[in-house]
Amino acid sequence: MESLGLDSTTIEEREVATDDSAEREGFAGSPTIRVAGRDVQAPGDEATGLTCRLYRLRDGRISPLPDPADLRDALVAATAVVDPGEEMVGAGRDAGTGRAGGPG
Amino acid sequence: MSGETSGVAIGDRAPALELPDTAGATHSLPEPGEAAASVVIWTSNHCPYAIAWQERLMGAVRDYAGRDVRFLAVNSNDAERYPADSLEAMRERVEAGEFDCPYLHDASQDAARAWGAKTTPDVYVLDADLRLRYRGAPDSDYDDPAQEAAWLRGALDAVLAGEAPDPAETDSVGCSVKWRA
Numbered sequence: 377m378e379s380l381g382l383d384s385t386t387i388e389e390r391e392v393a394t395d396d397s398a399e400r401e402g403f404a405g406s407p408t409i410r411v412a413g414r415d416v417q418a419p420g421d422e423a424t425g426l427t428c429r430l431y432r433l434r435d436g437r438i439s440p441l442p443d444p445a446d447l448r449d450a451l452v453a454a455t456a457v458v459d460p461g462e463e464m465v466g467a468g469r470d471a472g473t474g475r476a477g478g479p480g
Numbered sequence: 481m482s483g484e485t486s487g488v489a490i491g492d493r494a495p496a497l498e499l500p501d502t503a504g505a506t507h508s509l510p511e512p513g514e515a516a517a518s519v520v521i522w523t524s525n526h527c528p529y530a531i532a533w534q535e536r537l538m539g540a541v542r543d544y545a546g547r548d549v550r551f552l553a554v555n556s557n558d559a560e561r562y563p564a565d566s567l568e569a570m571r572e573r574v575e576a577g578e579f580d581c582p583y584l585h586d587a588s589q590d591a592a593r594a595w596g597a598k599t600t601p602d603v604y605v606l607d608a609d610l611r612l613r614y615r616g617a618p619d620s621d622y623d624d625p626a627q628e629a630a631w632l633r634g635a636l637d638a639v640l641a642g643e644a645p646d647p648a649e650t651d652s653v654g655c656s657v658k659w660r661a
Contacts (some may be wrong), residue, residue: 393560427562428655430528439623440528440655 380451398424405429409442412454416442487596492659494520494610495594497505499554499584502571507552509610516548517613517639519632522597524557526564529654530600532622532638534578536629539599540618541580544636551581554612556592557600557658565658592657599654601632605635605645613639616650 377384392403404419405427417431433443488494497520498508509518521537523530541551557565567585574583586592595604605614614635619627625656 424559427658428527428529430526430531438528438531440532 377451380448380455382451382455392426395425397428409439409447409450411447411450414450414454416446416450486600488594488604488612488615490612490615491611494518494604494606494612495591497552497554497585497591497595499591501582501584502567502574505582509552509606510550512609514608515550516608517544517636518550518610519544519552519636520595520604520606521551521553522556522592522595522600522602522604523553524555524565524600524655524658526557526562527600527655529622533618533629533654534600536583536625536627537603538578538580538616540629540632543633545580547636547640549636549640549648551580552584553581553595553656554584554586554591555600556586556589556597558589558660559587560660562658579584589657589660597657599656601654602652602657603632605632605639607639614645614648615652616647617653620650622653635643 377387392398392401392406392408397403401424402419403424403426404415404422406429407427408419408429409416419429422430426441431439431442433439434445489599496509498506500506506640509520523534523537537553545551555565555570559566559569563569563598567587570583570585572581591597601618603614603616603618604612607613614631616631618629619630620631621627629646631650635648
């Protein structure tokens with residue numbers, strides 16, 4: 377985030393601790409990372425629940441974390457919709473950067 | 481009971497292990513002195529860490545099978561809440577050729593509790609006397625295939641040479657074993 381001029385203190389961490397809250401949040405596993413409300417890698421038809429999230433890296437490998445390039449692209453896309461007159465420091469908060477986690 | 485484990489410490493004799501594979505055949509540890517070393521790997525179907533390490537672990541199975549080392553993989557996850565870890569899903573992976581050792585189903589989770597398995601993967605290396613000589617992660621980085629399960633291989637090399645592995649214990653890294661509620 378800092379390399380994009382974004383304020384990393386705007387990251388919101390949320391614990392998803394129950395099946396009910398996972399379903400309510402559309403939580404497909406830990407970690408789920410949303411930028412401006414959008415998942416950095418769409419979960420597709422993955423069921424919601426308290427599980428470990430499977431990410432597909434750009435080289436095809438399975439990983440417990442998203443590809444850093446996907447995360448960067450999501451941040452770039454989110455900041456692109458911010459008012460050009462707005463200070464970049466606020467972009468992270470305005471973009472609604474969030475990270476939801478739970479038992480992996 | 482959920483997630484309450486007793487576990488086995490370095491130097492302890494391993495608890496008994498007798499579990500069915502995906503075809504229903506029962507497997508157990510060798511008798512003391514029957515094999516030069518044994519490896520028990522807690523793993524699962526859905527965990528990205530287990531998936532990331534799978535081929536490295538199976539590479540070690542293939543490389544050490546001819547050196548009198550026995551390997552067993554165990555899945556203890558609650559299949560009711562995590563259908564990806566069902567016996568049928570385990571069977572599909574075996575039939576797809578993803579395992580070079582027996583893949584055992586710990587439906588009661590008793591084995592996981594007795595051994596103190598925490599994560600998938602969680603690797604246990606036993607000597608010929610079935611005493612625990614290494615426990616932990618396969619290597620230092622799930623994201624680096626070049627690591628080639630170096631900690632597991634190093635532990636096996638040490639045990640086969642009659643020496644103590646160094647390290648003897650590392651932090652288990654992966655998804656938590658999914659205990660029944």
